[in-house]
Amino acid sequence: MIKHVFLTGPPGVGKTTLVQKACEALVSSGVAAEGFYTEEVRESGRRVGFDVVTLDGKRGHLSRVRGNAGASRGRREHVVGQYVVDLSSFESLALPLFKNVVPAGGDRGKVFVIDEIGKMELFSQSFVRAVRQALDNCSILGSIPLPKDKPLGLVEEVRARGDVKVFTVSKENRDVILQDIVSAVRDSLKQTA
Numbered sequence: 199m200i201k202h203v204f205l206t207g208p209p210g211v212g213k214t215t216l217v218q219k220a221c222e223a224l225v226s227s228g229v230a231a232e233g234f235y236t237e238e239v240r241e242s243g244r245r246v247g248f249d250v251v252t253l254d255g256k257r258g259h260l261s262r263v264r265g266n267a268g269a270s271r272g273r274r275e276h277v278v279g280q281y282v283v284d285l286s287s288f289e290s291l292a293l294p295l296f297k298n299v300v301p302a303g304g305d306r307g308k309v310f311v312i313d314e315i316g317k318m319e320l321f322s323q324s325f326v327r328a329v330r331q332a333l334d335n336c337s338i339l340g341s342i343p344l345p346k347d348k349p350l351g352l353v354e355e356v357r358a359r360g361d362v363k364v365f366t367v368s369k370e371n372r373d374v375i376l377q378d379i380v381s382a383v384r385d386s387l388k389q390t391a
Contacts, residue, residue, distance in 0.1 A: 199361055199389045200361060200362070200363045200382065200385060200386050200389060201333075201337055201338075201361040201362070201386050201389060202333065202337060202338040202339075202340070202356075202359070202361060202362045202363070202386060203337075203338070203339050203340075203362075203363050203365070203379060203382045203383050203386060204338070204339075204340050204341060204342050204356060204357075204362055204363070204364050204365070205217060205340070205341045205342075205364075205365050205366075205367050205379070206341065206342050206343065206344055206357075206364055206365070206366055206367065207344065207366055207367035207368060207372075208344060209343075211367050211368060211369060211372060212367055212369075212372040213313070213314070213341040213367050214235050214236060214237065214313050214314070214341065215372075216367060216372060216375070216376060216379060217235055217311060217313045217339060217340070217341055218235060218313075219376055220339060220376060220379045220380050220383060221253065221309075221311055221339065223376070223380045224309060224339075224380060224383060224384070227384075229308070229309055229383075229384070229387065230308040230309070231253055231308065231309045231310075231311055231339075232253055232254075232295055232298055232308060232310055232311070233252070233253055233295055233309075233310045233311030233312055233313075233339075234250050234251060234252045234253065234291070234292055234295060234311065234312070234313065235250075235251055235253075235311060235313035235314075236248050236249065236250055236251070236260055236313055236314055236316075237249050237250075237251050239262075245263075246262060246263050247259065247260070247261045247262035247263055247281060248260040248261050248281070248318070250287075250288055250291050250292055252291060252292075252295060253311060256291060257291075258284075258287040258288065258290065258291040259284040259287040259288070260283065260284060260287070260288050260318055260319075261278065261281035261282060261283045261284060261318055262281065262282060262284065263280050263281060263282075264277070264280060264281070264282050276318075276321040278317050278318050281318070283318045283321055285321055285322055288318075288319065288322060288325075289322050289324060289325065292319075292325060293322075293324055293325065293328060295310075296310075296328040296329075296331070296332060308336065308337075309336075309337050309338070309339050309383055309386075309387060310332055310336050310337065310338050310339070311338075311339050311340065312329065312332070312338055312339075312340035312341075313340055313341045314340065314341040314342060314343070315329060315340060315341070315342050315352060315353055315356060316341075316342070316343050316350075316353075317343070317350060320350055320351075320352060320353075326352050329352060329356075330352070330355075333356070333359065337383065337386045337387050337389075339379075339383050340356075342356055342357065342364075345357075363382050363386075365378065365379055365382075
């Protein structure tokens with residue numbers, strides 16, 4: 199029984215775009231959705247970071263290139279490559295969404311969007327706990343990175359679950375798999391109803 203649909207693939211292949219398009223198709227057909235996606239932030243054509251954006255349009259920093267992130271004021275910095283993660287901004291925007299989706303007994307008629315469960319997001323232990331709870335209580339449409347040299351614990355947990363269907367997105371298939379993704383999410387909602 200499939201409860202969750204996740205997309206994986208290399209950075210920049212179009213996972214977030216597919217999550218957004220699938221979400222739009224689901225909502226236009228009457229499926230309730232809540233959650234967030236991550237979006238590149240560019241200045242003068244150069245990527246300077248990522249924002250977290252809720253489905254209802256609220257936006258906050260996820261990360262910025264070192265130097266654009268502001269002073270850390272003595273706090274421990276969480277760094278991924280050239281990006282400094284703004285954990286407090288991410289948690290203040292993303293974590294409240296989980297409270298609406300994971301009531302006691304779960305919310306079976308809604309899809310929860312988590313784009314993405316990645317290295318930056320996993321610095322938040324509160325986020326890790328919330329995702330684990332959501333996996334047990336609702337249907338999720340999300341994205342996860344491809345496996346790398348050093349596995350990410352929660353990502354590998356998601357990948358190994360029997361109730362997860364993972365679509366691998368590539369440049370060759372990204373324009374033709376949208377309907378398969380939407381159908382899989384609709385099927386997952388039927389399974390949890």
